[in-house]
Amino acid sequence: MDNIYELSAHEICKLIRRKEVSVEEVITSQFNRIEKVEEKIKAFLSLYKEEALDEARQWDKKISQGKKIPPLCGVPIAIKDVICIKDKLTTCASRILQNFRPPYSATVIDKIKNAGCIIIGKTNMDEFAMGSSTENSAFQITYNPWNRETIPGGSSGGSAAAVAGREVPIALGSDTGGSIRQPAALCGVVGLKPTYGRVSRYGLVAFASSLDQIGPLTRDVTDCALLLKIISGKDKMDSTSVNYPVPDYLEYLIPDLKGVKLGLPREYFVEGIEKEVREKVMQATKVMEDLGAEIEETSLPHTEYAIATYYLIATAEASSNLARYDGVGYGYRSKEKLDMIGMYKKTRREGFGDEVKRRIMLGTYVLSKGYYENYYGKAQRVRTLIREDFEKAFKKFDALITPTSPTVAFKIGEKIDNPLQMYLSDIFTISANLAGIPGISIPCGLGRNGLPVGLQILGKPFDEKTILRIAYAYEQNTEWRKMRPEI
Amino acid sequence: MKYHINIGLEVHVELLTQSKLFCGCSTKFGAPPNTHTCPVCLGLPGVLPVINKKAVEYTLITALALNSQINKNCRFARKNYYYPDLPKNYQISQYNEPLAKGGWIQIKVNGVTKKIGIERIHLEEDAGKLIHGTEVQNLQDKDWSFVDYNRAGIPLMEIVSRPELASPDEAYEYLVTLRKILRYLRVSDCNMEEGSLRCDANISISSEKGKMGVKTELKNMNSFKELREGLWEEVRRQSELLDRGEKVVQETRLWDSRAKKTYLMRGKEEAHDYRYFPEPDLPPLSIDDNWIEKLSASLPELPQQRFERFLKQYRLPEYDATVLTDSRDLADYFEECVKLFPKPKLVSNWIMGDFMRLLKQEKLASIKISPSGIADLLTEVEKGTLSIPMAKEVMEEMFRTGKGVTQIIEEKGMKQISDEESLEKMAQEVLRENPKAVKDFQKGKYQAVKFLVGQLMRKTKGKANPQLANRVIEKKLKEYK
Numbered sequence: 032m033d034n035i036y037e038l039s040a041h042e043i044c045k046l047i048r049r050k051e052v053s054v055e056e057v058i059t060s061q062f063n064r065i066e067k068v069e070e071k072i073k074a075f076l077s078l079y080k081e082e083a084l085d086e087a088r089q090w091d092k093k094i095s096q097g098k099k100i101p102p103l104c105g106v107p108i109a110i111k112d113v114i115c116i117k118d119k120l121t122t123c124a125s126r127i128l129q130n131f132r133p134p135y136s137a138t139v140i141d142k143i144k145n146a147g148c149i150i151i152g153k154t155n156m157d158e159f160a161m162g163s164s165t166e167n168s169a170f171q172i173t174y175n176p177w178n179r180e181t182i183p184g185g186s187s188g189g190s191a192a193a194v195a196g197r198e199v200p201i202a203l204g205s206d207t208g209g210s211i212r213q214p215a216a217l218c219g220v221v222g223l224k225p226t227y228g229r230v231s232r233y234g235l236v237a238f239a240s241s242l243d244q245i246g247p248l249t250r251d252v253t254d255c256a257l258l259l260k261i262i263s264g265k266d267k268m269d270s271t272s273v274n275y276p277v278p279d280y281l282e283y284l285i286p287d288l289k290g291v292k293l294g295l296p297r298e299y300f301v302e303g304i305e306k307e308v309r310e311k312v313m314q315a316t317k318v319m320e321d322l323g324a325e326i327e328e329t330s331l332p333h334t335e336y337a338i339a340t341y342y343l344i345a346t347a348e349a350s351s352n353l354a355r356y357d358g359v360g361y362g363y364r365s366k367e368k369l370d371m372i373g374m375y376k377k378t379r380r381e382g383f384g385d386e387v388k389r390r391i392m393l394g395t396y397v398l399s400k401g402y403y404e405n406y407y408g409k410a411q412r413v414r415t416l417i418r419e420d421f422e423k424a425f426k427k428f429d430a431l432i433t434p435t436s437p438t439v440a441f442k443i444g445e446k447i448d449n450p451l452q453m454y455l456s457d458i459f460t461i462s463a464n465l466a467g468i469p470g471i472s473i474p475c476g477l478g479r480n481g482l483p484v485g486l487q488i489l490g491k492p493f494d495e496k497t498i499l500r501i502a503y504a505y506e507q508n509t510e511w512r513k514m515r516p517e518i
Numbered sequence: 519m520k521y522h523i524n525i526g527l528e529v530h531v532e533l534l535t536q537s538k539l540f541c542g543c544s545t546k547f548g549a550p551p552n553t554h555t556c557p558v559c560l561g562l563p564g565v566l567p568v569i570n571k572k573a574v575e576y577t578l579i580t581a582l583a584l585n586s587q588i589n590k591n592c593r594f595a596r597k598n599y600y601y602p603d604l605p606k607n608y609q610i611s612q613y614n615e616p617l618a619k620g621g622w623i624q625i626k627v628n629g630v631t632k633k634i635g636i637e638r639i640h641l642e643e644d645a646g647k648l649i650h651g652t653e654v655q656n657l658q659d660k661d662w663s664f665v666d667y668n669r670a671g672i673p674l675m676e677i678v679s680r681p682e683l684a685s686p687d688e689a690y691e692y693l694v695t696l697r698k699i700l701r702y703l704r705v706s707d708c709n710m711e712e713g714s715l716r717c718d719a720n721i722s723i724s725s726e727k728g729k730m731g732v733k734t735e736l737k738n739m740n741s742f743k744e745l746r747e748g749l750w751e752e753v754r755r756q757s758e759l760l761d762r763g764e765k766v767v768q769e770t771r772l773w774d775s776r777a778k779k780t781y782l783m784r785g786k787e788e789a790h791d792y793r794y795f796p797e798p799d800l801p802p803l804s805i806d807d808n809w810i811e812k813l814s815a816s817l818p819e820l821p822q823q824r825f826e827r828f829l830k831q832y833r834l835p836e837y838d839a840t841v842l843t844d845s846r847d848l849a850d851y852f853e854e855c856v857k858l859f860p861k862p863k864l865v866s867n868w869i870m871g872d873f874m875r876l877l878k879q880e881k882l883a884s885i886k887i888s889p890s891g892i893a894d895l896l897t898e899v900e901k902g903t904l905s906i907p908m909a910k911e912v913m914e915e916m917f918r919t920g921k922g923v924t925q926i927i928e929e930k931g932m933k934q935i936s937d938e939e940s941l942e943k944m945a946q947e948v949l950r951e952n953p954k955a956v957k958d959f960q961k962g963k964y965q966a967v968k969f970l971v972g973q974l975m976r977k978t979k980g981k982a983n984p985q986l987a988n989r990v991i992e993k994k995l996k997e998y999k
Contacts, residue, residue: 115564137555137564236563240798269566270800275685331653348798351596355561359665368661375600398598398793407795 035060037515040106040254041198042159047105050094054087054105058149061107063196065151068518074174074183074193076112077120078152081105086149103261105145109193109202112153112158114245115234116140123236124168125158125364127356127382137234138266139203139245146261151199154189158384159209159353160238162186163456166447167386174443175218176516177482181440184214184456189250191218196518201258202248207238208341209435209460211246212472216435218484219474219514221255221502222248224460227467228273231266237352239345240271243466251512252473252503256280275493283496284503289323291501294428298334299459304437305455309476312434315475315505317487319432322504329428331420332339336413337462338454343397343410344465350394356382388448417467425491433459435472435485457486469495473502474511483514521723524730525689525749526637529696530674532644532714533576538671540567540610545673547712551666559603559671566799567596573673574803576705577641578813579618580675581972583703584636586621589854590805594641594797599790602665603646611642611676613794615805617840623679623699624822625691634692635680637738646670664809669713675706678687681730683718686749690742693717702846710741717745723756731756732766734779746864747774752780804904809827824849832862841870847882854889859896868896870912886920887913894923902936902983903927921975935984938990941974945987945994948973959995967991 035043035057044054062080069075090105115121115133117140122128143150157167165173165188175183176196183192187204191214194202204211206224215222223246230245230404235244247258260281265274300309316326358364358378366378383391397406423430436456446453463470468489475486486505490498506512533894539544541558557603558565558741581588595613621636646667651660683689697708697715708715715828722733736752739745751773751774756766770789819827821843828839844850846868855865873892877885889960895913898904904912904927915926935941949956955973959966970991 121563122564131563133557133564135562135565155629202927232564233566234564235800248824268566268568271566271798349793351598351608351793355563355599355605357602357607359602360560360605361562371602371663395793398795400791400793403793403795502579 036064036200038200039251040103040249041257043106044103047094048100050182050272052512054090054094054149055084057105058087058107059082061151061199068176068196069198069518071174071179071197072156072176072192072198073171074189074198075109075152076122076124076155076170076189076194079119079150083149083151089148090147091431097502098174101145103143103257106148106198106201107151108148109152109154109190109199110140111156111187111190111202112206113156113205113236113238114139115236116150116153119153120171121153121236123366124156124170125383125387126169127378129363130238131362133233133234135504137245138231138268140234140260142262143203143258148201150204150355154187154193154202154373155405156189157186157210158387159236159349160186160207160243161204161210161349161386161390162296162440163188163453164443164446165192165214166443169384172443175440175482176518177219178480179443181482182217182435182443184217184440186210186214187222187248188214188218191215191220192221194218194220194248194250197372197515199412200250201254201347203245203258203262204248205235205238205243205245206460206464207242207345208464209274209457211248211458212260212361212470212487213436213457213484214399214488215248215472216474217440217483219485219511219516220248220250221252221471221473221484222246223255223259223467223471223495224463224498225259225495226273226469227264228271229275229463229469229493230454231264231269231272231494233266239348241348242341242345244464248412250296252499252506253281255282255471255502256284256499259499273493280496280499283500285500286504286507287322287352288319288501288504291319291324291430291497292327293319293324293501294329294424294431295326296329296331296334296424296431296433298331298435300342302456303455305439305453305479306436307352308434308437308439308484311476311478311484312432312486315509316432318508319501319505322508324501325445326432327428329424330337331417332432333420334414335376338371338458338467340410340413340417340465341457341461342393344414345408347398347407347410348395350391350398353383353391354386358382375508376463379390386450414465418463421468421489429490431489433460433487433489435487439478439482439484440478465490468492469498471498471502474514475505475509477514483516521725521760522727523684523686523753524681524722524724524733525683525686525721527679527683527689527692528718529677529679529693529782530716531677531700531708533573533620533673534704534706535572535576537570538669539573539673541672541918547714551664552668554668555670557704559605560667564910567610567797569606569803570673573641574617574805575813576642576673576703577639577675578805578810579817580677580700580704580812581618581621581639581643582599582814582817583742584623584639584677585620586639588618588620588810589615590807591615591802592805593802594800595794596797597642598793599643602663603648603667603670605646605670606711609643610893612640612798615802617641622942623692623695625688625695627688627691627769632688634682634688637678637680637765639675639677642676644672645672646791647911656789671845681722681733681773686746686753689719689749690746693745695821698844702818702821704846717748719745721749721756721874722753723753723760723919725760731803732768734766734768735770736773737770737783740775744773746774747775748780751778755780783869818846821846824843831869832866834862834866838870840867841874842866851882851889855892858893860892860897864896865892868892872913876914877975885917887916891916898923898927903934904932904985905934905980906979908932908934933981934983935978935981936986938986941978941982941986941990942994944977945970945974945990946993948977949994949998956995957999967995970995
């Protein structure tokens with residue numbers, strides 16, 4: 032088989048179990064694909080070909096000996112470079128961590144390894160996950176496989192592009208304000224941000240601690256459900272992870288929507304949203320209705336404050352989380368021999384990119400004496416209101432349907448000098464992080480310039496099974512899942 | 519003194535937990551640099567804190583002992599500032615939702631008892647330690663500094679008093695009393711030399727009672743004595759300013775123990791803005807009533823209560839009770855002894871005397887002499903087997919070797935001669951050998967008895983029971999013809 036790289040993870044699993052392909056063949060096929068297209072996509076910051084092949088051969092040996100194998104045995108996976116893997120470069124796409132190799136692995140890494148996944152590399156991103164286009168990487172720009180003139184979205188742009196470009200079937204990203212869902216939408220793949228506390232953050236380099244979650248990027252909903260199950264669960268190393276049972280999400284994947292109540296929040300269909308995006312999402316709701324869902328318009332009245340609230344809370348937390356990059360213990364230190372304050376200043380000036388500096392300054396400001404109450408304090412109160420909007424809506428609806436992003440992928444360079452415009456690309460995804468609820472983005476057609484449009488389904492806390500079910504039913508009854516960029 | 523003084527103390531103590539506040543690293547003092555560290559206490563990218571339950575428990579115990587109100591829903595906060603000994607450049611501490619608020623400590627200064635209010639008690643992580651190039655031997659470039667993170671993350675409890683201490687002497691007494699309580703609770707060893715107890719002070723003076731003057735913060739007092747000295751010096755400095763009609767400026771000052779002066783460290787405008795905000799990596803701490811009840815029930819008797827009980831139950835003088843209740847271990851030891859030898863004042867005399875002198879070099883927990891050893895010793899003294907000097911010698915031997923009383927007496931042949939018959943025989947000999955003394959006695963010189971008793975003691979190598987020796991000599995003299 033020479034097109035294994037086209038397969039989804041659950042298909043690969045099946046073939047390996049039936050011994051129709053070897054793990055080595057899977058990994059080889061994947062790296063052949065990477066060698067062919069990576070030059071055009073530039074999704075990866077590190078690749079571990081030899082190690083991955085070694086691991087593959089070890090699995091093959093075990094399989095040939097008839098040993099029991101774990102659920103995702105032999106499935107290649109890519110990891111956003113914000114998640115620590117022991118002894119592997121973990122750069123967060125930042126100069127300040129360009130040589131940093133953590134002496135420990137994130138909890139999710141242990142989990143996927145125990146599940147049999149083979150890590151093939153680490154993917155590009157906006158520096159410290161700050162951005163919506165992956166252009167803020169200190170190392171390289173990643174290209175959208177659908178159109179190399181456009182960005183893949185961000186900040187998990189590398190993971191989304193790698194999955195869309197069939198360089199890997201599944202990947203992990205992180206989502207603080209939409210960083211999994213928005214690139215998934217722009218690259219035409221599936222991306223899920225779990226409920227806050229569903230997946231351990233231990234080993235995820237923090238951007239905004241109260242908003243960050245790790246989640247899957249895949250080409251279909253089944254893979255998304257599979258991977259989510261593997262990475263979910265309480266972790267004693269993360270006090271904010273929640274001890275809530277992890278269901279077998281696959282059991283909930285049924286191809287109809289009978290009895291499902293869906294809300295369409297009108298604040299998500301306003302000016303500024305591309306015509307085609309609105310059309311595609313509305314068409315999708317028709318499909319869902321045909322599948323048995325009841326759909327009704329609703330309102331989340333505090334939506335308009337979400338972006339302002341987010342940029343106060345996220346930057347405040349970031350200013351503190353990123354304070355540790357000071358050149359003292361690890362990471363980049365300015366070569367100049369200076370006094371202590373001089374070393375701090377020079378190291379951080381040289382080590383951080385513009386967007387990161389902008390957010391650190393903003394966050395430092397909003398926490399300062401005399402401003403705290405008016406900014407951070409107020410933002411926390413608005414955050415509560417936003418959460419309550421959702422609580423109210425979820426009394427009536429099982430899930431909410433919105434566009435993931437107001438536009439399809441935009442041109443490289445188009446918004447890089449206009450941070451406010453860039454921030455607006457997260458307008459529909461940010462609220463889920465503020466409220467801590469799960470959200471999934473799935474492809475729902477092609478919009479302007481033939482670029483993918485994403486549909487977002489928002490669910491109740493810890494009710495990932497319902498949004499997966501809705502996504503699955505829609506996916507199985509449409510043709511979009513077969514959509515592939517020509518690359 | 520024409521000014522009224524208001525002093526408040528901020529006391530930091532390291533808690534005696536086995537592991538650090540947010541990771542499993544050891545808290546042992548004195549390990550080689552950076553050997554008690556892990557990704558969490560080094561603040562590496564991606565790590566998260568997990569609260570140490572024992573540290574919370576120790577803080578709760580302290581809150582209960584200091585009559586404070588426990589905040590059942592408290593929170594941690596980040597205190598942001600840059601310094602190389604702080605791995606994350608923020609300290610996980612508590613801000614406006616501390617573990618406990620309010621409370622008081624009773625102190626006694628010059629015979630007057632006074633309650634000093636507690637403002638708050640909270641829990642935070644310690645920072646590491648900088649070692650500067652000038653302190654390192656064989657280092658070429660003295661400009662460099664080094665960081666030891668062994669201490670980073672050790673749990674620190676901060677106890678803030680209200681500014682109700684009216685003199686440096688009261689501040690001193692407050693700190694002594696607080697330390698005694700914390701040691702009783704076994705939550706900290708409060709060792710100022712090893713840095714497990716640190717104390718900063720706020721001090722202001724005012725010519726009007728009840729009105730607060732402008733305060734200065736005083737740091738760098740490294741012993742109890744320095745605390746008192748530093749505060750007196752600051753009182754003197756502030757008084758001089760006011761005397762001259764000048765104003766005290768709000769600032770932080772450093773005590774220089776060599777020059778016996780305080781120096782400006784930073785002014786009000788240079789004060790840090792710590793940009794506190796709730797720690798998002800830790801959910802609010804909720805403390806359930808059962809836990810508090812359990813801890814209340816297991817709270818040990820506190821020094822003050824124990825002192826009062828010692829006065830009443832054992833009818834000890836105040837001095838004895840004070841000395842014996844100075845530490846929980848000593849008080850326990852005393853009570854164990856009294857249980858086995860129920861003459862409290864006698865036990866007290868022995869413990870406060872030679873026992874304490876011998877104890878100086880050792881820790882009570884590791885000494886070889888047990889309360890039952892003390893009881894045995896005192897029993898022998900009472901029976902007359904041992905004279906006081908003999909008993910002292912035996913006690914020293916017990917301290918050194920841990921041997922039992924009987925064994926030591928036997929080995930040293932120390933038994934006091936209380937056998938009247940053999941003493942009489944020896945007395946007879948003494949009289950025969952000292953005819954002049956006998957004559958003197960017969961002439962009415964009572965002094966001679968003393969001399970003859972001394973001779974008898976010499977003959978027995980000091981083993982004769984002194985009272986008996988006296989009686990026997992007198993008896994033999996009367997019989998002497």
